[in-house]
Amino acid sequence: MISDFQAVRENLFPASHGAIEDWSKFPWHRDRTNQIRAHKAHSSQAIAIDVFGTLKVSSDRDRIFDAIAERVGVAPGGPWAVTLEWTDTDRLLGEPRPTQVDALAVGSAAALVIECKFTEPGGQCSQTAVSRSGEHQCNGNYEDQINPGNGVRSRCALTGKSIRYWEYIPEVFDLDPGVDHTPCPFKGDTYQWMRNAVLAAAIGKHRNRQSAALAAFADHPSFPTARKVKRGQINPALARQGAITPISYKQIIAIACQVGRDRALWDELSAWIDHKIARAASRKPGFQEVGNGC
Structure with a gap:
């Protein structure tokens, strides 16, 4: 275990640190030796905290999530509450081990179930x-x-x-x-997207809100989820449009730049995410640096 979390902190965008109330009790993803993985440059959990942890503690949170809600077709309306690594303790789907999602954002009229991907594919x-x-x-x-x-x-x-x-x-x-x-119809990594979509529906029914499932991803042609998005394969072939809405981290930050007031913060986050994507993809053939800023 990383006793002082120093390496984890260094791998997280500084503004996101305040989103983690108790570092020792936070549900960190761990490897087979019980080591926290969020210190790794390609950690999916870390990049999710970078973006959604920063949104959680930002004074721009409500206006940004209102804009995201409108983009995915559900009603805006704050205040928005954001939970990182949210677990379905109500067991709405009857799972013996309830689904845990990277982030849940709940407003006054809608709930967003957010699954985050970096360099890894979905679960089967x-x-x-x-x-x-x-x-x-x-x-x-x-x-x-x-x-x-x-x-x-x-x-x-x-x-x-x-x-x-x-x-x-x-x-x-x-x-x-x-x-x-x-x-x-839910073979392969389509299974994980199905789970998030039906969980969003169950949460919407349980909380009497509109709901949507989002696939937040790092956009680079060498990453599996980004490739599927580009080929239109994030949803199963028989799915209705909108069962899962893909949205890249860069698109989220662009929304923040457009509607938020703290432009310097979102410029810094954009550069941070660009650097992480560059590091993760630097050994991939054909990599091209992405532009910084809003």
Whole structure:
């Protein structure tokens, strides 16, 4: 463990430090040896704190989140409360291990579920992986099948475990839960985006607010999420438009520059993010430095 968090602090934009109330209790991402990963230059958690931690403590917070809300098609209206590494303790989706998202922003009329990516792809469903018993709990299709791990028959192994994704999927993705889908429409890293989209829907219903799911990403052609955004593949092929709204960190900072009052702060954050992207991509072929400033 990094005892004094010095390396972590040095890797976080200085203005974001105030967003972390207790550094020893904050839910840091850790590696297999229990070391905090946020000291690494390519840390996804660190760049998320850079941007959304700075927004959380900024005097420009409400006007910036109002502008982001309007951009993604939900109602503006503050005050906005921002929680970093928010966990669904209400277990709205019935998950045994509730989803944790990088940031949740809640205003008076809307909630934004924000998943952040840097150099890594999205997460995949574990049910198609080989379990400890050497079997797959799902065959990769959404079709009637028996989970060999628990003997439950269902089209989705997660539904068979009382996880409620498919209660929200019909509305969010316009998919019929009563027919087969081959392969499962949420194969690969589409699974993580689906989870965030249905969580946003569940939060909206629970809190009586409009809701939206955002994919915040570092924009560079060598990064997986950025490539998917450019190819229009952030949403599943059958999804309704707007199930997940991709927005780059540079776009967020541009919004801050446009509507915020602390121009110097957002210029500094822009340069900080540019430098991080440059460091992470510097060994990639064809890298080109991105411009600084608003």
